Structure formats: C-alpha cells, structure tokens
Amino acid sequence: xxxxxxxxxxxxxxxxxxxxxxxxxxxxxxxxxxxxxxxxxxxxxxxxxxxxxxxxxxxxxxxxxxxxxxxxxxxxxxxxxxxxxxxxxxxxxxxxxxxxxxxxxxxxxxxxxxxxxxxxxxxxxxxxxxxxxxxxxxxxxxxxxxxxxxxxxxxxxxxxxxxxxxxxxxxxxxxxxxxxxxxxxxxxxxxxxxxxxxxxxxxxxxxxxxxxxxxxxxxxxxxxxxxxxxxxxxxxxxxxxxxxxxxxxxxxxxxxxxxxxxxxxxxxxxxxxxxxxxxxxxxxxxxxxxxxxxxxxxxx
Amino acid sequence: xxxxxxxxxxxxxxxxxxxxxxxxxxxxxxxxxxxxxxxxxxxxxxxxxxxxxxxxxxxxxxxxxxxxxxxxxxxxxxxxxxxxxxxxxxxxxxxxxxxxxxxxxxxxxxxxxxxxxxxxxxxxxxxxxxxxxxxxxxxxxxxxxxxxxxxxxxxxxxxxxxxxxxxxxxxxxxxxxxxxxxxxxxxxxxxxxxxxxxxxxxxxxxxxxxxxxxxxxxxxxxxxxxxxxxxxxxxxxxxxxxxxxxxxxxxxxxxxxxxxxxxxxxxxxxxxxxxxxxxxxxxxxxxxxxxxxxxxxxxx
Numbered sequence: 001x002x003x004x005x006x007x008x009x010x011x012x013x014x015x016x017x018x019x020x021x022x023x024x025x026x027x028x029x030x031x032x033x034x035x036x037x038x039x040x041x042x043x044x045x046x047x048x049x050x051x052x053x054x055x056x057x058x059x060x061x062x063x064x065x066x067x068x069x070x071x072x073x074x075x076x077x078x079x080x081x082x083x084x085x086x087x088x089x090x091x092x093x094x095x096x097x098x099x100x101x102x103x104x105x106x107x108x109x110x111x112x113x114x115x116x117x118x119x120x121x122x123x124x125x126x127x128x129x130x131x132x133x134x135x136x137x138x139x140x141x142x143x144x145x146x147x148x149x150x151x152x153x154x155x156x157x158x159x160x161x162x163x164x165x166x167x168x169x170x171x172x173x174x175x176x177x178x179x180x181x182x183x184x185x186x187x188x189x190x191x192x193x194x195x196x197x198x199x200x201x202x203x204x205x206x207x208x209x210x211x212x213x214x215x216x217x218x219x220x221x222x223x224x225x226x227x228x229x230x231x232x233x234x235x236x237x238x239x240x241x242x243x244x245x246x247x248x249x250x251x252x253x254x255x256x257x258x259x260x261x262x263x264x265x266x267x268x269x270x271x272x273x274x275x276x277x278x279x280x281x282x283x284x285x286x287x288x289x290x291x292x293x294x295x296x297x298x299x300x
Numbered sequence: 301x302x303x304x305x306x307x308x309x310x311x312x313x314x315x316x317x318x319x320x321x322x323x324x325x326x327x328x329x330x331x332x333x334x335x336x337x338x339x340x341x342x343x344x345x346x347x348x349x350x351x352x353x354x355x356x357x358x359x360x361x362x363x364x365x366x367x368x369x370x371x372x373x374x375x376x377x378x379x380x381x382x383x384x385x386x387x388x389x390x391x392x393x394x395x396x397x398x399x400x401x402x403x404x405x406x407x408x409x410x411x412x413x414x415x416x417x418x419x420x421x422x423x424x425x426x427x428x429x430x431x432x433x434x435x436x437x438x439x440x441x442x443x444x445x446x447x448x449x450x451x452x453x454x455x456x457x458x459x460x461x462x463x464x465x466x467x468x469x470x471x472x473x474x475x476x477x478x479x480x481x482x483x484x485x486x487x488x489x490x491x492x493x494x495x496x497x498x499x500x501x502x503x504x505x506x507x508x509x510x511x512x513x514x515x516x517x518x519x520x521x522x523x524x525x526x527x528x529x530x531x532x533x534x535x536x537x538x539x540x541x542x543x544x545x546x547x548x549x550x551x552x553x554x555x556x557x558x559x560x561x562x563x564x565x566x567x568x569x570x571x572x573x574x575x576x577x578x579x580x581x582x583x584x585x586x587x588x589x590x591x592x593x594x595x596x597x598x599x600x
Contacts, residue, residue, distance in 0.1 A: 123513065123515055143513070145513070172513075178509075182509060182510055182513045183513065185501055185504070185510050186501065186510050186511070186513055186514040186515070186518050187513075187514075187515070187517060187518065189497070190497065190517060190518055190521045190522075191517070192557060192561075193493060193497065193521075193554075194521060194576070195572055195573045195576040195577070196550065196553050196554055196557055196572065196576070197489070197490065197493065197550065197553075197576075198575075198576035198577075198579055198580050199553065199572045199573075199575050199576040199579070200549060200550055200553045201485055201486065201579070202575060202576065202578075202579035203575075204485070204549075207579070209478075209482060210482055210485050210486050211486075211579075211583045211586070213423065213443070213445075213472075213482045213483065213486055213487075214486040214487075214583065215423055215486070215487070217487060217490060217491070217523070217524040218486050218487065218490055219584075219587075220520040220521070220523045220524070221490045221493075221494060221520070221521055221523070221524060222490075222576075222580055223517070223520045223521070224517040224520070224521060225573075225576045225577060225580050226577060226580055226581065226584075227577070228577075229570050229573035229574035229576075229577050230570060232569075232573050233566050233569045233570040233573060234566075236561060236569050237561075237564060237566050237569070240561060240562075240564065243561065244558070244561060244562060247554070247557075247558055247561070248558075249500060249504075250496065250497065250500055250554075251551070251554060251555070251558070253496050253497075253499065253500045254493075254496055254547070254550075254551060254554075255551070257492060257496055257547075258544070258547055258548075258551070261492075261536060261537075261540060261543060261544060261547070262540075262544060264537060264540065266533050266534075266537050269532075269533045269536055269537070270529050270530065270533040272495055272496065272499045273495045273499075273525075273529035273532050273533060274529035275498075275499045275502060275503075276494070276495040276496070276497075276498035276499040276502065276522075276525045276529075277495070277498075277525060277526060277527070277528075277529050278502075279498055279499070279501070279502035279507070279511075280498050280522055280525050280526055281526065283511045283514065284519075284526075286511070287519075
C-alpha cells in the first residue's frame with residue numbers, strides 16, 4: 001500500500017497509472033503535478049488525482065512514489081527541480097520510451113540521490129491522450145520494463161514493481177542499454193520506416209493517384225506513422241546510437257534484397273520472404289499462447 | 301445477364317466472383333476449371349460452380365465471360381491452351397496483381413485474339429483461401445481496376461465492368477503501366493519492406509529477446525509479412541522494373557533520414573514525420589468519407 005503518490009503529467013500514461021492504483025486500492029492519495037492547470041483541474045474533476053500539487057517541497061513531502069509521465073524532454077528539468085526536496089523515503093520512476101538518455105539526465109539532475117531513481121518503461125499506449133483518455137485497465141497484462149541501476153536498492157525496485165503489478169502489469173528487467181537496443185529494433189525503426197514511406201509517397205507528383213489505391217495492407221503498415229511527430233523526433237534523437245545501428249542493418253538488408261530483385265533471383269527473394277513469414281507466424285503463435293491464460297507476473 | 305461464365309481457379313477470388321454473380325442473379329451457369337479435382341468437387345458441392353469443366357473446347361463453347369483466377373504463374377499456359385478454342389463471342393479477363401506482364405503473356409498466348417482479353421485486378425483479398433473461403437460479398441464497395449487494351453472493344457470492356465459491378469465493385473481504369481507503378485508504391489514495396497524487417501530481426505542472434513518486446517505497432521507494421529512467400533516472389537518478379545524504381549526512391553529517402561538522424565537534426569526528422577502524419581491523416585479522412593455513403597460506381 002502506497003500512502004502518497006505524486007504523478008507528473010496526468011494524461012493517458014500518468015492518469016491511467018493513478019486510476020489503476022486507485023481501483024486496486026493500492027494508494028492513499030494521489031497528487032498531480034504538471035504544466036497545464038486545465039489538465040490538472042480536469043484530472044481532479046474526473047477523480048484521477050486527489051490534490052493538485054503546487055509547491056515542489058510540499059508535493060514531495062512524505063511521498064512514497066513519484067512517477068514522471070510528462071513528455072521525456074522535460075525529464076531532466078523536473079528531476080533537477082525535485083532534487084533539493086527529495087527525501088530519503090521517496091522512490092522516483094519514469095515512463096519514458098528510451099532509457100539510456102533518461103538515466104544520463106537523472107544522474108546529472110539527481111547527483112548523489114540517483115539511487116532513488118528506478119527507470120521504467122510501460123509498454124502500453126493508445127492513440128488518445130489527456131486526462132479524459134486515462135483508464136483503469138490500460139496496463140492489465142501489459143509489460144513494464146524496469147531498467148534498474150546498480151545504485152538502486154532491492155526494496156526500492158520492488159516498490160516500483162509492486163505498484164505496476166497492482167495495475168495488472170507484468171514486470172520485465174533489462175539494462176538501459178539492452179532496453180534501448182531492443183526497442184530501436186522492434187519499435188523505433190518501424191516508426192521511422194513507416195514515416196519514411198508515407199512521406200516518400202506524399203512527395204511524389206502523382207501522390208493523389210497513389211493514395212487512391214492504397215488499401216488495408218498499406219493502412220496497417222503505416223498506422224504508426226499516425227503517431228506524434230514531436231514525440232518520435234524526441235525518441236529518435238534520444239536513442240540515436242542504437243537506432244542508427246538498426247537502420248544501417250536494415251539498409252544493408254534492403255540493399256541485399258534489391259540485388260536479388262535486380263538479378264531476377266526468385267529463389268533468393270522467396271527465401272527471405274518465407275523466413276520472415278515463418279518467424280512472424282511463430283511470434284504470433286507465441287503471443288497468442290502467452291495471452292490465452294490470465295495474466296501472471298513472469299519475471300519477479 | 302451472362303448466360304455462361306467459366307472460372308479458372310475456384311478459390312477465394314474466383315469462387316467469390318461466382319457466388320457474387322449468382323447472388324445478383326447475373327449469371328446462368330458457372331463452369332469451374334482448375335488443376336485440383338478436389339477443389340472443383342468441393343466448389344460444386346458448395347454451389348459455387350454448376351459444372352466441372354473437363355475438355356477446354358467444351359468448357360468454352362458458348363461462354364460469355366472467362367475469369368482467370370488461378371495463380372498468375374499459370375496465366376500464359378491457360379491462355380495458350382484456350383486460344384485455339386476461343387470463339388468470337390467470348391470475353392476473357394483476369395484477376396492478377398500485376399498487369400504489364402499479364403498483358404505480355406496474353407499477347408504471346410492469344411496472338412490475333414488479343415482483343416478478346418480485358419485485363420483486370422480486383423483490389424480485394426483476405427488471409428484465407430480455397431473454395432471454402434469464397435463469399436458473396438467480397439467485392440462489395442471494393443475497387444476493380446481494368447487496364448483495357450487499345451484492341452479491346454468498348455462492349456467487351458463493358459461486359460467485364462458490368463459483371464464486377466453486379467458483384468458490388470467500383471470500376472476504375474488505368475493503363476497497365478500506370479497500374480503497375482501505383483501498386484509497386486502502395487502495395488508491393490510495403491510487402492517487401494515488411495518481409496525485410498522481420499527477416500532482419502529473425503536473423504539476429506538475440507532475435508528471441510527482440511520478438512518478446514514487439515508489440516501492437518510491430519504487429520500491424522508486419523501483418524503483410526504473413527502473406528504467401530510464393531505469391532509475393534511472383535509479384536515482385538512480375539513487377540520487377542516498377543518495384544526497383546520505388547525501392548530505389550525509398551532507399552534514397554532512408555539515406556536522407558539517416559543523415560538527419562546522424563547529424564542530430566531534430567527539425568529535419570520532425571518535418572518528415574509531420575509531413576507523413578499529415579498526409580496519412582488526410583488519406584484516412586478521405587477514405588472514411590468515401591466509405592460513409594453506400595458504395596456507388598465512380599468511374600463508369
């Protein structure tokens with residue numbers, strides 16, 4: 001049971017965390033912090049938060065847990081403002097999509113208090129945002145990756161893990177570097193590729209004709225290109241090094257496929273296509289098997 | 301009203317064409333032809349076809365319309381077997397995903413009878429196949445692109461168009477070359493890109509770890525990599541030239557994005573992402589507006 005939780009950013013991610021903790025009876029009171037007074041007021045009206053925090057020292061006073069769910073670009077500034085007021089009993093976590101850069105920011109901002117920061121990344125999202133979008137089952141059965149630091153105590157990591165488990169999430173553990181390599185490959189690169197394709201087509205002189213014949217396959221392939229450009233600019237830059245590595249591997253892959261296509265090498269093309277189809281089928285089968293029974297904590 | 305229709309290939313595409321014509325009361329009898337006796341028998345049991353054709357001359361005798369819905373690799377052989385028996389009153393069309401190569405095959409196979417061949421491409425599909433998959437509303441509201449030849453008479457083109465309209469489809473007209481350029485960009489290239497990404501990831505030493513964290517964005521992006529490798533090998537080769545052009549444009553686009561990423565050019569990345577997001581949003585809005593009223597024939 002958490003007595004007091006402070007949430008920076010009361011939109012989809014932070015608001016759903018608050019709603020989920022409340023539903024589970026796992027929190028006493030929730031204090032909302034953020035730059036938008038209107039969002040904080042709305043979150044309070046909706047019962048997502050109990051108190052709108054004003055002064056940082058007062059907000060942090062006696063807090064068990066702080067979640068940073070504001071845009072990642074604000075992370076360092078928020079942590080720096082928090083640092084002088086952070087008491088020994090408070091654990092801070094975040095919800096950013098990249099981790100190495102967040103850890104670097106946190107080290108700069110928190111200095112000797114870095115042990116109190118347990119980085120995290122809930123793998124959940126929807127296309128909506130703001131307090132209205134917050135729901136109490138967003139995290140049920142979803143993964144939350146914690147990238148604990150050497151400085152973190154086991155109890156502090158467990159406090160963050162237990163809060164996410166109370167929301168119905170499944171805890172996974174990676175290092176920040178592993179996390180960023182993994183998500184560069186399976187999330188950040190696909191976003192860049194989808195944006196690149198739609199922009200490529202939109203810039204052609206006959207774009208209108210092309211879009212007229214785009215069908216359901218194109219729609220699914222490019223769905224992630226409907227995501228926030230600002231957010232994905234920030235993620236791309238925050239994970240620049242790992243994303244460049246994945247992009248270069250993909251460029252080499254495409255160059256190889258181009259050579260097979262130009263040579264009319266049907267067997268060569270088919271072997272790549274068939275390997276992809278097989279791997280994807282295995283992956284989908286494994287996901288569906290994992291999702292079939294009620295969600296259980298796998299890693300803790 | 302078509303008196304007699306002959307269909308080569310009684311799976312999803314051909315079988316749904318037959319079912320849709322029957323539902324509309326637009327056909328007297330349907331003759332099924334194909335390499336699989338079991339599929340033909342099943343199609344007859346299901347009421348998709350009335351007669352299993354045996355001898356080519358007899359099957360074509362008095363036919364108003366012939367649809368080729370067998371795998372595209374068989375097109376030239378079927379047309380060549382058909383040619384000696386094709387009577388002046390019969391119009392032949394097809395359902396292939398590429399058109400320039402089909403036209404070239406048809407010219408070789410049909411020679412002086414090429415005027416009777418009206419190439420077509422119904423933009424509809426599902427992940428199932430075989431006679432069991434055939435449904436009577438597969439084409440309702442869907443586009444069918446006819447790529448008429450200079451040799452085709454207006455009446456023959458209209459006979460094909462009317463049959464598809466009876467199935468609920470909307471007729472569009474392109475040249476074979478336009479068709480292949482358009483579908484290289486909005487369909488064939490995305491398939492190649494999705495196959496390439498999954499194969500790239502599957503071949504990494506830590507593939508299992510990566511797939512474990514792939515989520516809904518990855519699932520949608522790669523859905524088309526679940527398609528038949530043989531079919532997409534054939535489509536890639538059949539549309540080699542247009543696909544190479546689109547792939548080269550995309551490689552140039554990615555190389556440009558890589559340079560922006562490597563330079564930490566956030567504004568440059570964001571402009572590409574934002575342009576893509578805007579274009580996709582406009583496209584989706586236009587699709588939804590077009591799909592809102594009951595389907596109507598737009599082009600004929």
